[in-house]
Amino acid sequence: xxxxxxxxxxxxxxxxxxxxxxxxxxxxxxxxxxxxxxxxxxxxxxxxxxxxxxxxxxxxxxxxxxxxxxxxxxxxxxxxxxxxxxxxxxxxxxxxxxxxxxxxxxxxxxxxxxxxxxxxxxxxxxxxxxxxxxxxxxxxxxxxxxxxxxxxxxxxxxxxxxxxxxxxxxxxxxxxxxx
Amino acid sequence: xxxxxxxxxxxxxxxxxxxxxxxxxxxxxxxxxxxxxxxxxxxxxxxxxxxxxxxxxxxxxxxxxxxxxxxxxxxxxxxxxxxxxxxxxxxxxxxxxxxxxxxx
Numbered sequence: 001x002x003x004x005x006x007x008x009x010x011x012x013x014x015x016x017x018x019x020x021x022x023x024x025x026x027x028x029x030x031x032x033x034x035x036x037x038x039x040x041x042x043x044x045x046x047x048x049x050x051x052x053x054x055x056x057x058x059x060x061x062x063x064x065x066x067x068x069x070x071x072x073x074x075x076x077x078x079x080x081x082x083x084x085x086x087x088x089x090x091x092x093x094x095x096x097x098x099x100x101x102x103x104x105x106x107x108x109x110x111x112x113x114x115x116x117x118x119x120x121x122x123x124x125x126x127x128x129x130x131x132x133x134x135x136x137x138x139x140x141x142x143x144x145x146x147x148x149x150x151x152x153x154x155x156x157x158x159x160x161x162x163x164x165x166x167x168x169x170x171x172x173x174x175x176x177x178x179x
Numbered sequence: 180x181x182x183x184x185x186x187x188x189x190x191x192x193x194x195x196x197x198x199x200x201x202x203x204x205x206x207x208x209x210x211x212x213x214x215x216x217x218x219x220x221x222x223x224x225x226x227x228x229x230x231x232x233x234x235x236x237x238x239x240x241x242x243x244x245x246x247x248x249x250x251x252x253x254x255x256x257x258x259x260x261x262x263x264x265x266x267x268x269x270x271x272x273x274x275x276x277x278x279x280x281x282x283x
Contacts, residue, residue: 011180015188022192022215026199031208038211041192045218048188051180052229054239057246064246069214069253076257077207080264090202098201102194109190113183132236133243145240152247159251167258169265 011051018044031081035073042066056130185226192219206260206270210253217249 021040028034042065049058140146192215199212221242228238264270 008180011184015184018188019191019195022195025215026195026202026212031205031211034208034211038214041215042218045222048185048222049225052185052225054225054229054242057225057239057242060243060246064250065214065218068250072253072257073207073211073214076260079261080207080270090204095202098198101201102198105197106190106194109193110187113186113190116183116186129236133239136236136240137243143234143237145237145244148244152244155251156247159254163254163258166255167261 007051011048014044014047014051018048031077032074035070035077038073039066039070042070056133182226182230185230186223189219189222189226192216192222204271204273206263206272206275207257209272210256210260214249214253217245221245 018041021037021044024037025034025041028037042061046058046061046066049055049061136143137145137149196212196214196216196219199215200209203209203212224238224242224245228235228242260270263275267275
């Protein structure tokens with residue numbers, strides 16, 4: 001197969017870009033820069049999903065995360081930060097503690113990976129096609145996900161109403177401001 | 180590209196997200212780092228669905244639910260951030276200590 005080395009190469013490039021963008025996301029001084037780096041990370045993830053033959057999830061990733069969540073985040077940053085605001089400095093000891101802690105988590109994860117042992121070959125069949133996902137989401141039989149699907153749509157509605165009612169200025173305050 | 184390399188990448192992203200959560204002082208910065216960690220978890224779902232699962236569709240559907248739940252969580256969290264900013268004029272989590280016990 002001629003495609004396999006190309007796939008590996010693309011995976012390596014995507015992984016490097018994602019890790020670099022993720023590092024930029026947490027290290028950038030300006031919070032707006034880190035939001036832009038987050039877009040790069042999410043885009044790399046979408047490419048990775050394509051490589052893992054989950055096309056629908058890749059498109060959903062671009063639409064929901066990049067088109068929705070990051071735009072939310074950027075709007076909130078623009079609403080809540082003043083221009084020329086001083087960056088809040090982090091003490092060196094706290095940085096060291098954070099680094100050690102994340103290193104510990106990484107080591108824990110790598111040890112799990114060694115337990116996992118064997119190298120698995122990728123499946124060549126039974127990929128999650130769009131038609132299969134659609135049928136599974138709405139089929140009422142045992143292997144279907146109809147009930148979780150309805151629950152998650154209810155959750156979306158509730159959280160939207162909740163977000164609006166949390167962020168809204170209470171009417172009493174508004175009257176006081178008018179006075 | 181094996182399952183191991185995919186998981187390795189996801190673990191790296193997760194560790195980077197933890198570093199971000201612990202070092203940010205801006206509440207939105209913490210939320211952004213949290214997004215990184217959720218993203219890493221989602222990569223695990225898709226990687227296992229691709230390499231191991233008997234039922235790859237179920238893995239994809241599950242990560243769809245994760246994406247939807249993340250969108251909900253982000254909407255609520257950012258609404259709370261806006262309310263906090265309106266009340267305090269900043270989002271520095273080190274300064275938000277009204278609920279702290281004053282005796283301690």
